[in-house]
Amino acid sequence: xxxxxxxxxxxxxxxxxxxxxxxxxxxxxxVAAFIDQMAEKEGVERETLRSWLGAARHQQFVxxxxxxxxxxxxxxxxxxxxxxxxxxVEQGRAFMERHADVLRRAEADFGxxxxxVTAIIGIETFYxxxxxxxxxxxxxxxLAFDYPPRGDFFRDELRHYLLLAREQGFxxxxxxxxxAGAMGYGQFIASxxxxxxxxxxxxGTVDLFDNPTDAIGSVANYFHEHNWxxxxxxxxxxxxxxxxxxxxxxxxxxxxxxxxxxxxxAYHNFDxxxxxxxxxxxxMAAWQLAxxxxxxx
Numbered sequence: 001x002x003x004x005x006x007x008x009x010x011x012x013x014x015x016x017x018x019x020x021x022x023x024x025x026x027x028x029x030x031v032a033a034f035i036d037q038m039a040e041k042e043g044v045e046r047e048t049l050r051s052w053l054g055a056a057r058h059q060q061f062v063x064x065x066x067x068x069x070x071x072x073x074x075x076x077x078x079x080x081x082x083x084x085x086x087x088x089v090e091q092g093r094a095f096m097e098r099h100a101d102v103l104r105r106a107e108a109d110f111g112x113x114x115x116x117v118t119a120i121i122g123i124e125t126f127y128x129x130x131x132x133x134x135x136x137x138x139x140x141x142x143l144a145f146d147y148p149p150r151g152d153f154f155r156d157e158l159r160h161y162l163l164l165a166r167e168q169g170f171x172x173x174x175x176x177x178x179x180a181g182a183m184g185y186g187q188f189i190a191s192x193x194x195x196x197x198x199x200x201x202x203x204g205t206v207d208l209f210d211n212p213t214d215a216i217g218s219v220a221n222y223f224h225e226h227n228w229x230x231x232x233x234x235x236x237x238x239x240x241x242x243x244x245x246x247x248x249x250x251x252x253x254x255x256x257x258x259x260x261x262x263x264x265x266a267y268h269n270f271d272x273x274x275x276x277x278x279x280x281x282x283x284m285a286a287w288q289l290a291x292x293x294x295x296x297x
Contacts, residue, residue, distance in 0.1 A: 023058035030145050038159060044166060052162060055173040056141035062134070063147050065179045076255035076262070076281055083123050083285040089292045092118050095127045096293060102200070102213050106220035111230030115295035117219045119286045120276060124187040128212060131185065132178040136161060140181040140190070157181060160190035167194070168206065175209065184208030185215035186222075196222040226275045227268075233297045234270045234287045238263040253280060 025031045035049045074082075096103060096118050103114035118127075125131045140161055143154035161181065165172040177183040181190065188197060188208055197206045200217025207214050232248070250265040266280070273283035291297075 025053050025056050025058070025141050025145060028145060034144070034155060034158075038162065042159070042163060044162065049162070052137070052165070052172050053141065056137045057135075058146055059134070059138045059142050059179075062139050062142045062179045066143065066147065066150075074281065075257070076284065077257035079281040079285060080257070080288070084288055084292065088122050088126065088289065091127050092122045092289065092293045095122070099212055099216060102216050106200070106216050109217075110220040110224035110228070112220040112223045112228050113290065113295055115290035115293040116223070116273075116286070117216055118293055119289040120219050120273075121185050121215065122289060123282070123286055124182075125185055128185045128215070131176070131187075131209070132182065133176050134179050135173065136175045136177045136181050136183060136190075137172045139177070139179055143180070154181070157190045160194050164190055164194055185212060186219045188218065188222075192222065196225055222276065223272055226272050228272045229269055232269055233267050234273070234290075235267060235284070236265045238265065253284075255280070255284065 031053055035046055035053065038044050038049055039046045096114055100114075103117060106112060106117060107114055121127055140154055140158040144151060144158045145155075147154065162172055175183060178187060182188065183190070183193060185208060193206075193208060197208055197214065197218040198221050199206045199214060201211065201213040205211075205214075206218075208218055235253070236250075248267050250267050251271075253264040253266040253270075255262050255264065264284070266283075270283050270287065273286050274280065276286075277283070287295075
């Protein structure tokens with residue numbers, strides 16, 4: 001009897017735990033409609049799509065994480081302590097030294113300073129060290145079909161990802177990235193990969209996963225395409241009761257650091273950074289990291 005009860009418990013654990021965490025998608029009516037739409041509009045073979053999506057697995061931790069992103073509860077002082085560390089500055093300088101020629105070429109082509117490009121890669125993946133170890137296909141399929149609040153967005157990202165796999169000739173079940181499906185050094189989502197990534201070393205392949213040259217060029221191109229203004233400032237802190245004569249358009253930004261509220265002027269290029277990540281805290285961290293790496297405004 002005890003052995004029988006143990007067996008029942010084991011079966012229950014498998015079916016409610018591991019099995020649910022690895023649920024297939026190919027039998028879903030929503031997935032079938034997605035396949036039909038991609039086949040008709042994008043010309044991808046249905047059998048190919050069924051094979052790709054048949055390899056996807058539901059991952060509950062993806063939904064758990066995206067439902068409560070930590071950034072929304074952090075104040076600037078806490079956010080700064082995470083991203084503006086001595087180690088990140090030190091490794092950023094080393095990254096700039098290793099890739100100095102590529103960074104200079106990116107600045108010449110796109111007008112984006114090496115320090116800004118490096119800061120973005122440093123914040124996103126610690127200069128390529130932490131690109132994520134979650135299967136991109138699982139993450140996007142889970143969010144596309146099992147997360148209604150943003151289902152439309154992630155179904156479109158899944159569409160872009162599968163088109164990217166076709167264009168680049170890789171197996172979509174293999175790449176790993178963040179729990180939200182971001183990929184490579186700069187954590188590009190699939191639509192950004194297809195629209196802004198560049199083959200910066202002219203080797204015939206656009207590789208943001210393992211090629212820092214393509215990653216540098218692609219981050220710079222992203223900023224360029226979002227109207228980064230060459231040789232223009234990003235932000236300026238207002239001290240005390242200081243007023244400001246606005247030579248350039250700017251918005252007032254108030255960030256809390258402990259018990260202190262600090263006031264900043266955020267210029268056009270600051271808002272361009274927020275196009276990469278829609279967070280004033282992110283943009284401020286990227287700019288201040290860039291200044292720590294030598295950006296001079």
